[in-house]
Amino acid sequence: MITIDTSTAVGTLVGATGVQGLAGLTFVPPRQSGGQIAVHPSHAEFGNVLVGESSAPVAITVRNVGTTSLTVTAISDPGPPFILNNLPSLPLVLAAGEVATFEAVFTPVQAGEAAGVVTIASDDADDPEVQLSLTGYGIVPGVSLAFSSVRIVDNAGNQDGIANGAEQMDLPAKLRNNGTEAALGVQATITSTSPYVTIYGNNANFGTVATGVSEERYGWYMRVAEGTPEGTEIVFTVTITASNAGPFTDSFAIITGPPLPAGGPLVLESVSVIDAAQTLAEAESYLRQ
Ligand SMILES: [Ca+2]
Ligand SMILES: [Ca+2]
Structure with missing residues (x-):
């Protein structure tokens, strides 16, 4: 018989089968035959x-x-x-x-x-x-700024990382300097002609972007219109400026998910006592304020 103190044992059992429940030990299946x-x-x-x-x-x-x-x-x-x-x-x-x-x-x-x-x-x-x-x-020599990617941060919405109708969101943007020189005073601005979006914040301030690196900044903030159908493509034009180069232009699109219920998501920002006599509609109305 072998006694193992599982509180201190750290190791690997090779080829062990039918042994279970030993904390701290990793079981590796038997070495396979044939060429690997x-x-x-x-x-x-x-x-x-x-x-x-x-x-x-x-x-x-x-x-x-x-x-x-x-x-x-x-x-x-x-x-x-x-x-x-x-x-x-x-x-x-x-x-x-x-x-x-x-x-x-x-x-x-x-x-x-x-x-x-x-x-x-x-x-x-x-x-x-x-x-x-x-x-x-x-x-390439000099400064060469390019839009890389964008994330959807919908913490004020349903937090699924997808743009939904009736949802407010930040779109932190990632840029990359593919030039051999640092880009100075970098700003990235968006516009959209889509009727499905209202842009509240259109400018992300990057400051200096060193050569050969990507940087992410917040500054783009918007709301997708209530009732925007699922699968709607919202196109944005990006203009990147720097004090020592540019401008550089690019575009990207987001595809919307299922719209949220009318009135937007319920976000409980503080705990309140809701009178048991209130109707559900009254309670929801209160939470939306
Ligand atoms: Ca193999
Ligand atoms: Ca969402």
Whole structure:
């Protein structure tokens, strides 16, 4: 018999079955038989690279961590702006424990984010295809500001992160400076011609945005019209200005979810005593004030 003090035990039981309830211990299933593929890294990040130049190569390793041979049958081409070099000839048979290495290089052709995927196919029974993602940013001389993304913060509404009719929300905006120089005095302003939105705050003040970074700021604040049908597209035009560059323009759209009930969501901001004699309608009316 083995006695384990579970209050102090930390470790791993390999291949254990039928053992349960030991706090602090992790159970790892028995090692699978056959060829087993392991690709490292699963995500290759190239960072900021000048447009027209090439990144340092990132080594990608394919290892057979199984007990018998593994046959790699395909390594897909991610396409520009990513290039794979020193690829093994296929099919590639790796003995148990054997490793093959190739390289990925990023050569951006334009400013901004680029993403790609490499799919590696093999006869690994439970991982017939393994995907490796590639990301990098092209940067250009000077200042180059771009709208990246926006979030919907509907804390005053139903808090589902989706714009609903009759809901007020903040839209914190993310910008990126894809230039080699810092952007100064950066502001981002929105307009919309949609009848479904009223914009109360249209300007997000970013101040300085350093080279090759993303920043998020609040300042865009609006209400979606009551009864706006689900699936309505509301388009915004973004104008980004800086004291030393620009302006830069872009646009984005939000798609609305189901409208909230007439009168908007109930938000209880303080606890009040509601008289038991009040009707539900009176109580709701009180809460909306
Ligand atoms: Ca596997
Ligand atoms: Ca919402």
